[in-house]
Amino acid sequence: MSVFMDLNLSFTADKRVLQSLVETAAHRECPVCLCLQEIPTPTPINKLIDRLPIVQGRSRPIRVLNRLTVVMSDSSHFRPNAVEYRSFDLLAVRPTTEKLFHAACMLYDVDIICICVTEKLPFFFKRAPVSGAVDRGVAFEVSYSAAIRDASMRRYTIANALSLMDTCKGKNVILSSAAEKALELRGPYDITNLGLLFGLSDGDAKEAVSSTCRSVLLHAESRKTASGVIYTVKSSSEPGSQQGAPSDSRVTVFILINNP
Template sequence: NKTLASRSSQSVDGGQLKRGSEQWCEGVIAPFLLRKKASEGSRKVGYSVVAINHVVEFKEKKQEIEKPVAVSELFTSLPIVQGKSRPIKILTRLTIIVSDPSHCNVLRATSSRVRLYDIVAVFPKTEKLFHVACTHLDVDLVCITVTEKLPFYFRRPPINVAIDRGVSFELVYSPAIKDSTMRRYTISNALNLMQICKGKNVIISSAAERPLEIRGPYDVANLGLLFGLSESDAKAAVSTNCRAAILHGETRKTAFGIIATVKKPRPSEADDDSLPACKKAKCED
């Protein structure tokens, strides 16, 4: 199990932090931190929301998705956010690595168990699976690979559908910090994505394996400029877009569908134009 973290009550403005700005109440997402060290490290740097991430890669047949682990089983007491009187909020995240179309069927078949997670992400490995994830799968995040060259080109139709559905695209930056080759892949893949999505619904995450690899929101926003984001989109990628992804997860868990019925008005017999010819003859008699 690994974790996702979101920064609270800080905003980025021209590379500077402003404390107490509630409009940026959710910030950087760091999905792959070791849970206890991450919670303590997140508390020290001001994180207020931490999500434990369960990664599933279907390597065996009939592999099932486990239920999320209860927070009480992992933490005896929740750390208090630095500068705040409230404890860190713990969420659960499920990341599914899909490399075969049958994996999507497993996701649909286990939807009742998947719905138990606060955030659901999918990591498609092929162009066909990326198209399915954007257009059909009931998920909150679509992960973009940054550790290798993209095996396919992004196309506008599925990305536009994902944006309309409220699905976000996740880029991670810690591989770019650790390795120069991955840095080239990260920037190249990010630029390819920005050419199509124009910075909409993009989230920049850390994927940090150690707390020291976490960067502050202003540093991450500056990285967003290297990824081809505008200044406003870079701010949103570490703030409001992250909050929107969490809210999208809440909606996915609670909303199933809406049916609207409209009563069709009955035609008036006084209107000659709406009457059949036989009824018109009777009326004239």
């Protein structure tokens, strides 16, 4: 299993609050956390925090990235060729209509699709667009901090998460905090328990705060710098291999093609 990650921490201009958020994330063993930033260019983290805290149980400091989340109520809100988007490490969208959700799953070049957890969704998840997003490597995000703040939001969070899991079967799901203050952060094992409440299996819940998050980061890197091609070739076994070994093996080759 990969290291634990929280891919959604709310940005605040209050340096003291931001420092507390990052330090708590490091103490909770979350070596990667994201600060939400407004367009235009995000502020470098070294100008906001003088010294990054060391991740608990490790010798290196926490890694902080910048993320842009576009809340979409109209297709014009997402500008795929916008130069400003390149300043952010992760690109996420939160569609508010079924049509925009379908477009985000099938067309938009993003890393994360956020599921609204503060109100009842005005549409149902359909298997075709959800499967399309999974095939393209786009992750669905469910945030848990709203469920901590308010009882009604807790009901919406659980209901919307269960609806998503029923459609995607736990594939390509990440669990994040969207925390605005340190008290809203939870440890990775507490989050996996929340994942069970959201309809994830034990294994999928653990991956939702670790290996799936790493896949999101790799997807973001390839989206910004290159496109990939994967193919499998058959090769003969080497002479002197053990008796009973298969006569051939398959080797998977991954090629990166730089964008012009």
